[in-house]
Every structure is written in C-alpha cells, then in structure tokens.
Amino acid sequence: MNKKKIVLIGNGMAGVGCIEHISKLAGDAFDITIFGSEPYPNYNRIQLSYVLAGDSSIQDIILNDWNWYKENDITLHAGHRVSRIDVDHRCVYTESGISESYDELIIATGSNPFILPVPGADKEGVIAYRDIKDCNSMIAASKMYKKAVVIGGGLLGLEAARGLLNLSMDVSVVHVCDHLMERQLDPTASKLLQAELESQGMKFLMNKQTEEILGHDRVQALRFTDGTGVEADLVVMAAGIRPNVSLAKESGIAVNRGIVVNDWLKTNIANVYAVGECAEHRGVVYGLVAPLYEQAAVLAKSICGVQTKPYEGSVLSTKLKVSGVDVFSAGEFIDQDDTRSLRYQDDFNGIYKKILVRDNKIMGAVLFGDTSDSSRLFQMIRDGADVSACKTLLAKQTSSCETAGATTVAEMADDDLICGCNGVSKGTIVQAIREQGLDSIDGVKGCTGASRSCGGCKPLVEDLLKRTLGSQFKAAEKDAICSCTRLSRDEVVEAIRSKRLTAVKEVMHVLDWDNKEGCSKCRPALNYYLGMVWPQDHQEERDSRFINERFHANIQNDGTYSVVPRMYGGVTNPEELRRIANVAEKYQARLVKLTGGQRIDLLGIKKEDLPKVWAELDMPSGYAYGKALRTVKTCVGADFCRFGTQNSIQMGIDLEKKFERLQTPHKVKMAVSACPRNCAESGIKDIGVVGVDGGWELYVGGNGGVHLRGGDLFVKVKTSEEVVQWSAAFLQYYRENASYLERTSHWVERVGLDSIKEVLADPAVRQELVERLNESLAVTTDPWKEHIEDEKLRSMFDKITVSATGN
Structure with a gap:
C-alpha cells in the first residue's frame, strides 16, 4: 500500500504536536518528513527561561529525542531551512539543496522576534530571545559582561531578565x-x-521608548526619546513576536498578519495547512502553547479522517513563575462598564x-501569589460557569492563612482540566493511572502529556497520584533542612546551583522560606552549601556562622574562650612553644592543656583579647571550633x-597542610599510623591512614x-601522592553530598560504602572532585591572617556581647 506523504515545515511544539497525534491515530498510513531550521530535536521553547535561569539543561527541555523520530519512522532534516514551496507540483526545497514532495503539507514556521527598528540595533551585543542559540549567547555574554538591559516588560522579557539576574548580571527592564x-495583568497585580x-x-525603567542604541562596534548604552539613557553591555530584545509568514507569502499562500486558515486549519491552497504561531484563525494569531495544541489536535484528526x-478559537491563559512569584x-x-x-x-x-463577571458568568481572572485555583478557574472561564462557583473559591480565602488556596483535586469534576496547556482533564489522568499502572509524575507526563509544557500543574498531578493510588503511592522521602522550609537538603543545593544563588538571604527569599530570617539551624547550613x-x-x-566560628575560638562555660593554634601532625618547635608560653602568660590563660589531637590549648582567654x-x-588557627579539618594525629613513624613501616609524621603534615581551612559539613578528624598497631587511632577517624x-x-x-x-577499609594505595588524592576525592564527595552537620560516620552508613567506592573508582571522577576541592581551597586564607589588622573586626569584638550559653 502506498503511503500518503506528509511534510512538516517546522520542528517546534505545534507542528510536532500535530505529528504526535497523527502517529497515534494512523501512523502506519503516512510517510512523514520534518524539516527544522535548528540543529536540535523537538524541544519545549517555553521552558528556555528555565535553561537561562539555570533550572534546567537543554537536555531537560527536549520533548522528543532523536530516537523518537526513528521509532516512529519519521525522517527529520534538522538544521535545514526550507526556502521555497512549489504548490503547483507539491514539493518543498531547502537552502541546502534537499527537495521533498508531499501529499499533505503542514506549515508550522512559528514566529520571529520583533527587533526594534532603531539605530544601532545591529550592533554586537544586541540579541533576541527566541531559541537555544539566543539562550547560549546570553549565557556566554554573562561571563564577560555585567550590565544587561531587557527591552520589553512582558512575559518573555521578565523571564529573560530573571535568567540574566541568575547569571549575576546587573539587569534593567x-x-x-x-x-x-x-x-x-491588571494594574494592581x-x-x-x-x-x-x-x-x-x-530594575525597571517604565514609560521609556528606545530611540537609539549607542556604542562603537558593541553596544555601550541606550538613549530614550525623553533624553535619558542607561548603560548596557548586553541588550535583549523581548518586545514581541511576529508570525513567520515569508515562506508562505512567497509561495502564493494567503497571508494577513499570519497564514490565514479556516476552522480545519486549511489555507487557501489545497492540501496545505498551517498551525501554531504562524497561523491566523478568525483574525487571531495565538502565541501561547495551549491554543497551538488545540489546533494541532483538530488538524491531526482532520488529516486522519477522524x-x-x-x-x-481558544480562551487564553498565562502562567508565570519567576523566582517563586506565581x-x-x-x-x-x-474592568469594563x-x-x-x-x-x-x-x-x-x-x-x-x-x-x-459579566451577566453572572465568569469571564476572566487574575491570580497573584497563590495560583492553586488556576486550573479550576480556567475551566470555569471556558465553560462560562455561574458566578456562584467562584464565590465558593474566594470564600475560603477568608477562613485562614493556613487553608488559603487549598483547592484539592478531590473537589474537581472528572472533566475539569488539570493541564490547561495540553487540555488534559482529571478523568483522563485518573484513567491512565489506573489502566497503565502509572505511579510517577513522569509517567503521567509521558502517557497523557499533563505537565509536559509549562509544568505548572505538577502539584495537581502529584495530588491525583496520591489520591488515586492511596497507600500504594510512595512519594520520594525528603527531610526538610529545618522548620523554616519544606525543602530538603538536595532540593536546596540544587536550587542554589541551578538558580545561581550566592547569598543566604537570597536563598531564603527565592525559595520562599516560611521564616524570612531563617534560624540557627538553617542559616549556617545555607552558608556552608x-x-x-x-x-x-x-x-x-x-553572622550566619556559629559563635565559635565567628570568633575563631571555642566559648567556655564562663564566657571566656579556648584558643588552639595549629600544629601540623602534632609537631612543633622551640620558637612556637616560646610564643605560646609568652601569650599564655601575658593574657593570663587559666589553663594550658595538651589536647587529644596533639596540640596545645590555651583556655580562659577573654573575648576582647582574642x-x-x-x-x-x-x-x-587550628580550627578547633570549626566545621572543617580539625587535626591530623600522627605516631612517630618509621x-x-x-x-x-612508613613516614607517618610527614604524611600527616602533608595531609594537614593540604586540607587546612577546608569547610566541611561537620568536623573532620584524621590520623596517620605508621603500622597496623594504630598508635594514632586511625581506625576511629573520619579518614584514617x-x-x-x-x-x-x-x-x-x-x-x-x-x-x-570503626572505620571501613576504603582503598589500598602504594604512594603518598595517592593517599592525598584519594583523601581529597573522598572529602569533596562528602562535602557535595552530605547534609550539613552530618558526620562522615553517619553519611557513610546512610549512602553505603559500596556506592561511594563505585563513584570514586573512576579516575576521571576522582580528578574532577580533586579539582573542585582545590578550587575551594584556593580562595581560603587563615581567618586571623586575613582579619587581624582589620579595625572593623576589632570593633566587632567590642560591640558584640554573647552569653556563654548562647547560640
């Protein structure tokens, strides 16, 4: 049987969404070829802002990978732009010389960013924000430049601006x-x-119209029509989009603002269709994902004869999430008359x-700060529901802050939409969970498409899973780092990394801490992470450190402090001993004691004398107070x-000098024994050699x-250099994966020694860990070397009063 030939121009969400439907309805009946101008498989363009913000990678936003095209017998020409359509002979041609005939042609060329027609718009450093290439250009620019200006305070512009902020740029909109x-949004929202x-x-520059972009070869500033201006190293145009209709227009296909289509998405040319942002239906061009998927579904069924x-037409909805703002x-x-x-x-x-509300019917809504009712409201707006339904929603807001916005899926009807982007109802998801044995959000997403686009409906999907599966639902266990937040250690660290957060206050603000000031448990933890x-x-x-770490000494029960200078490997010399004796005598140390870590402790030092x-x-400093390497105990050795059998003293000195000042989740103690008699107690240390x-x-x-x-045997090595390398790799892996205030003993038991061995067995992984550890050590200095001449620090000791039992 000869298959009908479908050619799709455009590898974006709308066009490939249509092909997905066709493949499910009658995939075997068609020979399908797709042309995409970008060298990527089909990806989620509306989640580019997550990539820019650091929340996702390019791989994370891929909707259909390369294997999907092969599995569905679809020919993809990625990175090939179609330059001409011969509608008389039903054939398309690319700039690279590829030609392909068709029986049915779908045009899904999307839209182009609107570039303001102002002098200087062609300068280096002026870019649009539309695709992966633009996203990568912005990330690259952030590494070399600091001042970014985003032109456009709409949805796309704000998401671009937030991403640039996460890239540590100074951003003005x-x-x-x-x-x-x-x-x-209305003015209030x-x-x-x-x-x-x-x-x-x-930063915002409102009521400003750009007159000129200034600079020589590269942008340096913007000038506005009111005579004011702003400096800029990077300008991002996010002032709107225009349907990409040039190819259709040159081919004789009817074009107005977009490619004109009827209710079946047909153009004025037989067997040629248009879908998505390039299409104009009943005088409307849609730029949001939900209408595009609705169009795709209708077109797919029409082509398949279903x-x-x-x-x-579609009712439009918009959801924005920028740094915790819903x-x-x-x-x-x-409001109208x-x-x-x-x-x-x-x-x-x-x-x-x-x-x-108009004529007692719900016509629209704006939600800020709490969008938990968005799916139900959107369904009510689409259905033209009676006003009494939304009165019930708002009534519960006044009951208490605890229950505000607590709409649950239990209250929703089966035909209520869970995922507005993809038009997936509660009933569809429940049916899929039961019939397909789904037990995860990813499973629901893969089967139904819910949460596939903007991701805003994930909490509702998870709630449906919980309610449908009951006790069989096994949510991932997570322990919040403290009562100020519901986020686990891994979620916090991932957010710090992906959102490029660099300050304690910023973490608490962006991650919506319940206690905006944090507590004595989470502030030190965030500072460490x-x-x-x-x-x-x-x-x-x-100020986020514990008191001992702030003063670089251990507070005692009478309010005085214990000072412990470092003695590498427990080794000292007469000069150091004289200085210690002189200081102890001059500042009236109450006690001079040898510690279990082979050092000298001066106890009873007054705070003002530190x-x-x-x-x-x-x-x-010996860091006797710190969440860091405390000591490396040694025996006298060979x-x-x-x-x-080995030179334990030198090995201990080498390890201590290598890792001193390294901040760790909890205190770390090491020891080196020259033989299995273990005189340095290597068997009960965080790392024992x-x-x-x-x-x-x-x-x-x-x-x-x-x-x-007792310590677990980790590895056997031959050289001193290998001891340092394996110790460094272990410490860095511990630093990156343990919870704050979790000792290595608890961490090893929790994650399993075998899993740690498996990771560190790879030489390349070990080397990467060592390099990251060295990067951390490169920025550390001894705290007293750095601050001893700082009068601000001196005055701090005079002003701060801390009780012996505080913090």
Whole structure:
C-alpha cells in the first residue's frame, strides 16, 4: 500500500504536536518528513527561561529525542531551512539543496522576534530571545559582561531578565507602558509583581521608548526619546513576536498578519495547512502553547479522517513563575462598564485575586501569589460557569492563612482540566493511572502529556497520584533542612546551583522560606552549601556562622574562650612553644592543656583579647571550633619507631597542610599510623591512614565520639601522592553530598560504602572532585591572617556581647 506523504515545515511544539497525534491515530498510513531550521530535536521553547535561569539543561527541555523520530519512522532534516514551496507540483526545497514532495503539507514556521527598528540595533551585543542559540549567547555574554538591559516588560522579557539576574548580571527592564505584562495583568497585580521583582534585584525603567542604541562596534548604552539613557553591555530584545509568514507569502499562500486558515486549519491552497504561531484563525494569531495544541489536535484528526469538532478559537491563559512569584491570568482581566468583579487581597502574604463577571458568568481572572485555583478557574472561564462557583473559591480565602488556596483535586469534576496547556482533564489522568499502572509524575507526563509544557500543574498531578493510588503511592522521602522550609537538603543545593544563588538571604527569599530570617539551624547550613557550590562567588555571611566560628575560638562555660593554634601532625618547635608560653602568660590563660589531637590549648582567654592573642601567636588557627579539618594525629613513624613501616609524621603534615581551612559539613578528624598497631587511632577517624609494607591503607567513616564507629577499609594505595588524592576525592564527595552537620560516620552508613567506592573508582571522577576541592581551597586564607589588622573586626569584638550559653 502506498503511503500518503506528509511534510512538516517546522520542528517546534505545534507542528510536532500535530505529528504526535497523527502517529497515534494512523501512523502506519503516512510517510512523514520534518524539516527544522535548528540543529536540535523537538524541544519545549517555553521552558528556555528555565535553561537561562539555570533550572534546567537543554537536555531537560527536549520533548522528543532523536530516537523518537526513528521509532516512529519519521525522517527529520534538522538544521535545514526550507526556502521555497512549489504548490503547483507539491514539493518543498531547502537552502541546502534537499527537495521533498508531499501529499499533505503542514506549515508550522512559528514566529520571529520583533527587533526594534532603531539605530544601532545591529550592533554586537544586541540579541533576541527566541531559541537555544539566543539562550547560549546570553549565557556566554554573562561571563564577560555585567550590565544587561531587557527591552520589553512582558512575559518573555521578565523571564529573560530573571535568567540574566541568575547569571549575576546587573539587569534593567525597559518597558514602554506604565505597568508590566499589561496584556495579562491588571494594574494592581502588575504593581505587586514589579515590587516583588525589584526586591530580587531587578530594575525597571517604565514609560521609556528606545530611540537609539549607542556604542562603537558593541553596544555601550541606550538613549530614550525623553533624553535619558542607561548603560548596557548586553541588550535583549523581548518586545514581541511576529508570525513567520515569508515562506508562505512567497509561495502564493494567503497571508494577513499570519497564514490565514479556516476552522480545519486549511489555507487557501489545497492540501496545505498551517498551525501554531504562524497561523491566523478568525483574525487571531495565538502565541501561547495551549491554543497551538488545540489546533494541532483538530488538524491531526482532520488529516486522519477522524470525526472531530472544528477549531473555533481558544480562551487564553498565562502562567508565570519567576523566582517563586506565581502569576496566572485567563480571559478578560480589565474592568469594563458592563462587568463586575470579585476581589481578594492579602498584603501580608502577598496574595491578590480578581475574578471578572459579566451577566453572572465568569469571564476572566487574575491570580497573584497563590495560583492553586488556576486550573479550576480556567475551566470555569471556558465553560462560562455561574458566578456562584467562584464565590465558593474566594470564600475560603477568608477562613485562614493556613487553608488559603487549598483547592484539592478531590473537589474537581472528572472533566475539569488539570493541564490547561495540553487540555488534559482529571478523568483522563485518573484513567491512565489506573489502566497503565502509572505511579510517577513522569509517567503521567509521558502517557497523557499533563505537565509536559509549562509544568505548572505538577502539584495537581502529584495530588491525583496520591489520591488515586492511596497507600500504594510512595512519594520520594525528603527531610526538610529545618522548620523554616519544606525543602530538603538536595532540593536546596540544587536550587542554589541551578538558580545561581550566592547569598543566604537570597536563598531564603527565592525559595520562599516560611521564616524570612531563617534560624540557627538553617542559616549556617545555607552558608556552608553556598560556599561549597560557589567557592569563588559565595558572599560569606559571618553572622550566619556559629559563635565559635565567628570568633575563631571555642566559648567556655564562663564566657571566656579556648584558643588552639595549629600544629601540623602534632609537631612543633622551640620558637612556637616560646610564643605560646609568652601569650599564655601575658593574657593570663587559666589553663594550658595538651589536647587529644596533639596540640596545645590555651583556655580562659577573654573575648576582647582574642585579636591580640592571635596576632602575637602568629600561628595558623587550628580550627578547633570549626566545621572543617580539625587535626591530623600522627605516631612517630618509621624514622623513630622500630615497628613503623612508613613516614607517618610527614604524611600527616602533608595531609594537614593540604586540607587546612577546608569547610566541611561537620568536623573532620584524621590520623596517620605508621603500622597496623594504630598508635594514632586511625581506625576511629573520619579518614584514617595506616602504613603497611609497600603502601598505605585508607579507612573512612570512623568516629571516636558518643556514637563509636570503626572505620571501613576504603582503598589500598602504594604512594603518598595517592593517599592525598584519594583523601581529597573522598572529602569533596562528602562535602557535595552530605547534609550539613552530618558526620562522615553517619553519611557513610546512610549512602553505603559500596556506592561511594563505585563513584570514586573512576579516575576521571576522582580528578574532577580533586579539582573542585582545590578550587575551594584556593580562595581560603587563615581567618586571623586575613582579619587581624582589620579595625572593623576589632570593633566587632567590642560591640558584640554573647552569653556563654548562647547560640
């Protein structure tokens, strides 16, 4: 049987969405070829902002990978732009010389970004924001330049601006109107959004029209029509889009603003269709994903001969999520003479809701701060529901802050939409869960398409899974790092990394901490995680450290402090001992004690004397107070002991000098013993090194404290260099994966020694870990070397009063 030939021009969401439907309905009946101008498989363009913001990678937003085309016998010409359509002979031609005949032609060329026609728009550093190439250009620019200006305060512009902020750029948004997202938000919601984004560091230049882009070869500034201006190293045009209709127009296909189509998505040329942002239906061009998928479904059924209703237009909805700011808009949202509205506003919790009503029917809504009702409201707007339905929704807002917005899927009817982007109802998802045995959001997404586009419906999908599966639903276990947030350690660290957060306050703000000031548990943890992820860019916050770490000494029960200078491997010399004795005598140390870590502890030092004590000692801090390497205990080794097989003293000194000042999730103690007699107690240390004939054994996860634990044999090596490398790799892997205040002993038990061994067995992985550890060490200095002459630090000791039992 000869298959009909379908050619699709455009490898985007609308066109490939149509092909997905065709493949499911009658895939065997068609020979399908797709031309895409970009060298990528089909990806989710509306999630480019997540890539720019660092929340996702390019791979994360791929909708259909290369294998999908092969599995469905679809020929994809990626990176080939169609230059001509011969509608008389039903053939398309590409710039690269490829030609392909067709029986049915679908044009899904999308839209082009609107570039302001102002002088200087062609300068280097002026780009659009439309595809992966633009996204990569912005990321590259952020590494070389600091001042970014986004032209356009709409949905796309704000998402671009937030992404540039996450790339550590100074970002200003230029908007021609007096409020943001004027096509989706009323003035009240817009002002709330602007205030929230300003608090995150975004700057706004409202009521500004660009007159000229200044600079020589590269942009340097913008000048506005009112005579003012702004400096810029990078200009991102996000002032709108225009349907990409040039190919259709040159081929004799009817074009107005877009390619004109009827209710079956047919153009004026036989067997030629248009779908998506390039199509104009009943005088309307749609730029949002939900209408495009609705069009795609109708066109697919029409081509396959499946009976369906014609496409009669769409109710528009918009959802924005920028750094924890939730915004939803659907239908009409500006008050008119013939409309009334229901409003709820809570300035304390940053929540605003308005529902617009005409003739007792819900016509539209705006939600800010709490969009949990968005799916139900969108369904009501589409259905023209009676106003009483939304009165019920708003009534519960006044009951308590705890239950505000607590719409659950249990209250939704089976035909209520869960996923507005893809038109997936509650009933469809429940049926798929039951019949297909789905037990995860990814499973639901793959089977039904729900949460596939903007992802805003994921909480509802998860709630449906819980309610449908009951006790069989096994949510991923996660322990919040403290009561200030519901986020787990892994979620916080991933957000720090993906959103490029660099300060404690920024983390708490962006991740919507319940307690906006944090607590004594989460603030030190966040300070550590930030330093671990961004050793070069972390904004150290000394106030977020524990008191001992702030003063570089251990507070005692009488309010005085214990000072422990570092002695590498427990080795000292007469000069150091004289300085220690002189300081102890001068500052009236109550006790001079040898510690279990082979060092000297000066106890009873007054708080105000600490800077002078450290200055006169002129020795590195021993970090006896820190979540860091404390000591490397050693025996006398082969140079002195008749049983010793290795030089344990030198090995201990090398390890201590290598890892001193390294911040870790909890204190770390090490030891080096020259033989299996273990005189340095290597068997109960976080890392224990034991000399044996011909090499060394490394033990990890030991603990000599309350929860006594013997170390596990980790690896056997031959050289001292290997001891340092394996120790470094283990420490960095611990730093990157353990929870704050989790000792290596607990971490090894939790994750399993075998899994750690498996990761570190790869030499390339070990090397990468060592390099990241070295990067962290490169920015550290001894705290007293760095601060000893700083008068601000001296005054800090004079001003701060801390009780002996505090913090």
